[in-house]
Amino acid sequence: MGLLQFLKSQFLCHLIICYVFLVSGLLINLIQLCTLPLWLISKQLARRINIRLGYCIASQMVAVLEWWSGTECTLYTDPKSYQLYGKENAIVVLNHAFEIDFLCGWTFCERFGVLGSSKVLAKQELSYVPVIGWMWYFLEIVFCKRKWEEDRTNVARSLQNLRDYPENYWFLLHCEGTRFTPKKHQISMQVAESKGLPQLKYHLLPRTKGFYITVQNLRGTVAAIYDSTLNFRNNEAPTLLGILNGKKYHADLYVRRIPLESVPEDESECAAWLHKLYQEKDGFQEQYAQTGRFPGPITSPPRRPWSLINWLFWSCVVLYPLGLLLAQLLSSGSVFTIVTAVVVCSAVSMGMRWMIGQTEIEKGSNYGIKAAPENSN
Ligand SMILES: CC/C=C\C/C=C\C/C=C\C/C=C\C/C=C\C/C=C/CCC(=O)SCCNC(=O)CCNC(=O)[C@H](O)C(C)(C)COP(=O)(O)OP(=O)(O)OC[C@H]1O[C@@H](n2cnc3c(N)ncnc32)[C@H](O)[C@@H]1OP(=O)(O)O
Numbered sequence: 001m002g003l004l005q006f007l008k009s010q011f012l013c014h015l016i017i018c019y020v021f022l023v024s025g026l027l028i029n030l031i032q033l034c035t036l037p038l039w040l041i042s043k044q045l046a047r048r049i050n051i052r053l054g055y056c057i058a059s060q061m062v063a064v065l066e067w068w069s070g071t072e073c074t075l076y077t078d079p080k081s082y083q084l085y086g087k088e089n090a091i092v093v094l095n096h097a098f099e100i101d102f103l104c105g106w107t108f109c110e111r112f113g114v115l116g117s118s119k120v121l122a123k124q125e126l127s128y129v130p131v132i133g134w135m136w137y138f139l140e141i142v143f144c145k146r147k148w149e150e151d152r153t154n155v156a157r158s159l160q161n162l163r164d165y166p167e168n169y170w171f172l173l174h175c176e177g178t179r180f181t182p183k184k185h186q187i188s189m190q191v192a193e194s195k196g197l198p199q200l201k202y203h204l205l206p207r208t209k210g211f212y213i214t215v216q217n218l219r220g221t222v223a224a225i226y227d228s229t230l231n232f233r234n235n236e237a238p239t240l241l242g243i244l245n246g247k248k249y250h251a252d253l254y255v256r257r258i259p260l261e262s263v264p265e266d267e268s269e270c271a272a273w274l275h276k277l278y279q280e281k282d283g284f285q286e287q288y289a290q291t292g293r294f295p296g297p298i299t300s301p302p303r304r305p306w307s308l309i310n311w312l313f314w315s316c317v318v319l320y321p322l323g324l325l326l327a328q329l330l331s332s333g334s335v336f337t338i339v340t341a342v343v344v345c346s347a348v349s350m351g352m353r354w355m356i357g358q359t360e361i362e363k364g365s366n367y368g369i370k371a372a373p374e375n376s377n
């Protein structure tokens with residue numbers, strides 16, 4: 001093990017990375033809060049400022065993936081579509097089987113210049129997570145309770161708000177609605193059977209209502225669907241803790257650009273279209289399992305230095321006062337202050353561990369485990 005790899009595995013380094021993320025993130029959340037009055041005066045300016053503030057937070061996690069762990073991300077896509085990425089609004093449909101799939105998504109957003117403005121249909125519980133969840137309020141992320149009776153109006157309203165968004169964005173939809181587990185897969189395939197739909201091997205049965213409502217409300221402002229299928233080399237199941245420990249993974253993402261006009265406007269036709277899309281995605285995963293690659297040419301965008309520069313900037317901002325404080329503490333020699341500092345450090349690391357836990361599949365929700373309804377076809 002080299003010195004660098006040894007350093008990457010050290011708890012102290014993880015503590016520093018987490019400290020920078022947490023303290024700078026809370027500081028940025030506070031600045032976001034201060035932009036509230038601006039929304040009344042100039043909504044578009046407030047949005048543009050929040051896009052940049054959001055970038056300052058999200059790109060720290062991207063920096064850890066790209067520069068600390070050195071994870072590589074390869075893009076399979078046709079060169080004609082590649083020219084349009086980042087230059088138009090798009091709905092991204094992505095499989096949901098990995099703990100860091102959101103982070104790989106963010107990496108591609110960063111490389112195509114839409115990281116600050118990227119959007120997602122996220123479960124409500126994530127809005128309570130400090131830093132990321134709080135940042136999302138100001139970025140107009142669409143939250144759902146995964147209860148259609150409540151979501152149908154709230155989600156539609158939030159989507160309508162995005163129609164005059166001032167910068168290009170990608171709107172991420174995990175149509176499976178929850179992360180893949182063998183149990184959830186088994187139950188969702190019972191639902192598929194009861195609906196007369198073909199079995200999927202690598203995906204849960206997609207939920208069609210969120211997709212339909214998104215397409216319906218963003219039609220005219222979004223140019224295309226980016227059908228995205230993600231997998232990792234060597235059958236790896238990457239984790240955020242692995243990334244923090246400096247473990248290098250290799251992600252492969254296959255993206256097909258589908259013009260939005262080709263998605264049917266009628267609800268049941270749209271649902272059938274989505275089911276067919278997932279059957280195709282399943283085929284791509286099967287090809288990946290057999291051959292270790294997706295179809296089509298590879299045109300990988302290089303990582304950019306901005307995420308690293310942003311991380312270095314915020315490190316200077318928050319580590320300098322910490323250094324001064326620690327020096328003062330040690331020179332004071334007061335047992336009480338030193339014990340208080342240790343307690344605060346422990347609380348911070350426990351808080352960070354809880355946040356990381358939000359990404360762990362084994363701590364995931366029970367959504368999708370309920371038995372299939374009798375009359376579901
Ligand atoms: C060039 C590069 C390209 C791409 C780069 C990639 C990505 C980058 C892009 C953007 C990045 C942006 C941000 C990333 C950052 C962070 C990401 C964070 C992730 C958060 C993600 C989540 O939180 S996922 C969970 C929330 N989201 C969703 O659930 C969306 C999908 N769900 C829906 O659409 C649902 O319909 C709903 C939520 C709107 C409503 O759900 P509800 O359950 O109330 O109702 P449904 O109608 O869906 O359910 C009933 C129907 O489902 C059938 N059923 C019942 N049981 C099951 C079962 N177990 N499995 C499947 N189906 C089931 C039932 O029969 C009903 O069927 P109907 O026919 O009547 O519809």
Ligand SMILES: CCCCCCCCCCCCCCCCCC(=O)OC[C@@H](O)COP(=O)(O)O
Pocket residue numbers: 017018021060061064099102123126129132174177178179244352355356358359363364365366367
């Ligand atoms: C700079 C780097 C610092 C490293 C440490 C930072 C830790 C911060 C962690 C913040 C985590 C924020 C949450 C990100 C989004 C997680 C996305 C996700 O995957 O959600 C799951 C849902 O889709 C479905 O939930 P389930 O029904 O499967 O349950």
